Amino acid sequence: xxNSDKIKILVIDDELSMRQFLQxxxxxxxxxxxxxxxxxxxxxxxxxxxxxxxxxxxxxPEAIDGxxxxxxxxxxxxxxxxxxxxxxxxxxxAIKAIELGAVDYVSKPFNVAEIRDIVKKCVTAxxxxxxxxxxxxxxxxxxxxxQQNSTQSPDFIxxxxxxxxxxxxxxRIAPTDSTVLITxxxxxxxxxxxxxxxxxxxxxxxxxxxxxCGAIPENLLESELFGHEKGSxxxxxxxxxxxxxxxxxxxxxxxxxxxxxxxMQVKLLRVLQERVFTRVxxxxxxxxxxxxxxxxxxxxxxxxxxxxxREDLYFRLNVIxxxxxxxxxxxxxxxxxxxxxxxxxxxxxxxxxxxxNEILEFLKTYTFPGNVRxxxxxxERGTIFATxxxxxxxxxxxxxPEPKPLNQQTQTNLFEVDLSxxxxxxxxxxxxxxxxxxxxxxxxxxxxHDTCVLLNLTERMLRYRMSKLGIRxxxx
Numbered sequence: 001x002x003n004s005d006k007i008k009i010l011v012i013d014d015e016l017s018m019r020q021f022l023q024x025x026x027x028x029x030x031x032x033x034x035x036x037x038x039x040x041x042x043x044x045x046x047x048x049x050x051x052x053x054x055x056x057x058x059x060x061p062e063a064i065d066g067x068x069x070x071x072x073x074x075x076x077x078x079x080x081x082x083x084x085x086x087x088x089x090x091x092x093x094a095i096k097a098i099e100l101g102a103v104d105y106v107s108k109p110f111n112v113a114e115i116r117d118i119v120k121k122c123v124t125a126x127x128x129x130x131x132x133x134x135x136x137x138x139x140x141x142x143x144x145x146x147q148q149n150s151t152q153s154p155d156f157i158x159x160x161x162x163x164x165x166x167x168x169x170x171x172r173i174a175p176t177d178s179t180v181l182i183t184x185x186x187x188x189x190x191x192x193x194x195x196x197x198x199x200x201x202x203x204x205x206x207x208x209x210x211x212x213c214g215a216i217p218e219n220l221l222e223s224e225l226f227g228h229e230k231g232s233x234x235x236x237x238x239x240x241x242x243x244x245x246x247x248x249x250x251x252x253x254x255x256x257x258x259x260x261x262x263x264m265q266v267k268l269l270r271v272l273q274e275r276v277f278t279r280v281x282x283x284x285x286x287x288x289x290x291x292x293x294x295x296x297x298x299x300x301x302x303x304x305x306x307x308x309x310r311e312d313l314y315f316r317l318n319v320i321x322x323x324x325x326x327x328x329x330x331x332x333x334x335x336x337x338x339x340x341x342x343x344x345x346x347x348x349x350x351x352x353x354x355x356x357n358e359i360l361e362f363l364k365t366y367t368f369p370g371n372v373r374x375x376x377x378x379x380e381r382g383t384i385f386a387t388x389x390x391x392x393x394x395x396x397x398x399x400x401p402e403p404k405p406l407n408q409q410t411q412t413n414l415f416e417v418d419l420s421x422x423x424x425x426x427x428x429x430x431x432x433x434x435x436x437x438x439x440x441x442x443x444x445x446x447x448x449h450d451t452c453v454l455l456n457l458t459e460r461m462l463r464y465r466m467s468k469l470g471i472r473x474x475x476x
Contacts, residue, residue: 007123008032010051012042012069013085014060022055025112026119039069046076052126053119054082058093058105066093067100074101081122085110094178095320095449096459098169104176118177121202125175157340160330161456166322167196173320174200179272181257181317182295184324187373190295191255193322198251203291207250209243213264214256221264223280226271232281244277249289257317258298258309269313292317301445323450327371331364337372338363341379342391353383356392434469437462446473 009031011022019035026033034051036042038060045051054073058066066084073082084097084105094105103125104118158164173180174197182190191210198208216224223233227242243252260268271277272292276285294317303309327334338355346353355363359382368374382391436455444450452459466473 006032007053007126008034008049008051009119010042010045010049010054011035012037012039012054012056012060014038014057018057022115025115029116029119031119031123039072042069043072043076046073051077051080053122054080055085055119056082057085058097059086067096070097070100070102079126081126083118083122095169098172098176098320101172104178121177157336158330158333159336160332162325162330162453163333165453165456166193166324170197170322171200173197175202177291179291179317179319180293181300181319181321182293182324183300183321184295184297185326185371186297187371188324188326189372190297190324191253193324194251194253194293194295197293198253198291201251201291203250207247208253209247209250210253210255211243212255214259218261218264221260222267225264226267226277226279228280229282232279236281239279242277242279244271244288244290245279245286247288247290249291251291251293254292254294256296257294258296258300258303260309262310265310265313269310269316272313272316299445321447321449323444323447323453325454327368327375329454334363334368334375335360337375338379341376342383345380345383349383351383351386351389353386353389353391355382356390358393359391362393430469433465434471437465437469437471441471448473 009026011019011026011033012035013019013022014037016037019037023033023035031053034045034049036045042054042056054077056066056069056073058070060066060069070082070084073080081104082102084094084102086093086097086105086107094107097105103122106115106118158167170193180194180197182193184190194210195208198204211224213221223236223240223242225242225244227240227245228236230236230239267277271288275289276287278285300309300314300318304311304314342353342355363375370377379391386392437451440451440454444454448459448462451457452462455462457465465471
């Protein structure tokens with residue numbers, strides 16, 4: 001490998017056999033490999049040497065745990081590409097590591113090809129970073145200039161803390177090759193988030209194909225995804241390449257993944273495991289380097305219990321999960337999105353539209369069961385029937401319920417306290433806090449990461465509050 005002798009790699013693992021294995025493997029590729037058996041030794045080595053790439057075990061029985069070690073290394077060596085080694089299927093650890101600043105992760109046990117590929121990409125990224133630093137040049141933006149150093153998407157505006165965290169995490173995982181599962185109700189913006197990940201990845205100049213699995217009949221979906229050979233079925237007059245082939249090393253977005261039938265689930269699982277596929281009616285195994293992002297509005301864990309979705313495929317898809325909450329639960333986003341849509345339709349129609357005061361009150365209080373998609377439709381409908389550029393409720397061609405302030409019932413139940421006798425304020429506040437945490441846990445099916453996003457908490461703070469309030473980490 002060119003210039004690999006100049007690349008220093010630090011391997012941190014408490015297991016001697018793992019350190020030796022990685023050292024032998026990476027030295028064969030020409031890297032200069034240094035090992036450390038714990039975090040303290042690793043930090044000492046960072047005082048005297050620079051390591052463009054660092055591989056660290058996240059679970060080591062030493063005084064410095066994985067989180068603290070990762071934070072300290074990022075502080076001391078911010079330009080290092082840090083790869084975290086986690087326990088098998090430890091998604092929560094992987095997400096936390098990437099949130100903190102790791103660039104990628106591998107799960108034990110891992111195969112040789114996987115670790116070599118990840119290291120190679122990190123070496124390339126480190127070299128590019130060094131080159132930029134030396135030449136004091138900035139990279140060409142992958143998203144519009146107004147979006148640089150931002151988590152915003154040009155097609156999606158976020159103001160709520162929940163969505164800001166989601167886009168921040170999406171930006172961190174974008175450069176990796178990890179499979180992503182995006183969950184949330186219909187119309188929340190799952191495809192926009194998937195597109196954001198693609199545009200912020202190293203594949204941004206490669207093909208992007210969104211496919212709605214629920215809109216393609218089961219008997220045609222296999223051909224659409226994997227292609228078919230000439231004469232493989234009636235109507236197959238010529239060989240056709242499927243999305244996995246034409247996408248090359250780009251990104252496939254499989255929306256409504258929960259609609260896949262059992263046969264297609266098995267075939268997709270095999271592709272994810274082996275990274276090869278076969279066209280319908282063919283025998284040639286065709287390799288694929290495509291990155292997969294999937295989305296669903298279904299609770300796949302419940303679908304697994306019902307026998308409608310394969311558990312092994314779920315774990316293959318759910319390497320990193322991003323949950324998008326309903327629009328009604330992130331009301332800070334409503335007006336910015338509405339204004340964005342109004343501007344888009346104004347430019348399209350060549351007319352400057354404005355919202356009436358009546359519309360503004362409606363948007364502030366309506367619950368939006370159709371989420372962002374419904375908001376966009378409401379704005380579009382209003383502009384179509386607007387008079388003199390003013391969008392009002394009377395412009396709509398459907399009846400909406402009388403808007404009710406969303407916090408009216410909450411204020412009545414939680415904050416109108418009977419003060420005819422002495423009260424324990426701490427007890428009341430603890431009860432409110434406990435109620436919200438339990439509801440959030442149940443809503444996310446006790447997924448701690450999603451609960452933290454929903455409540456705008458760090459995972460450590462959630463653990464502390466659950467312990468303090470006596471909340472069990474299981475369904476009651």
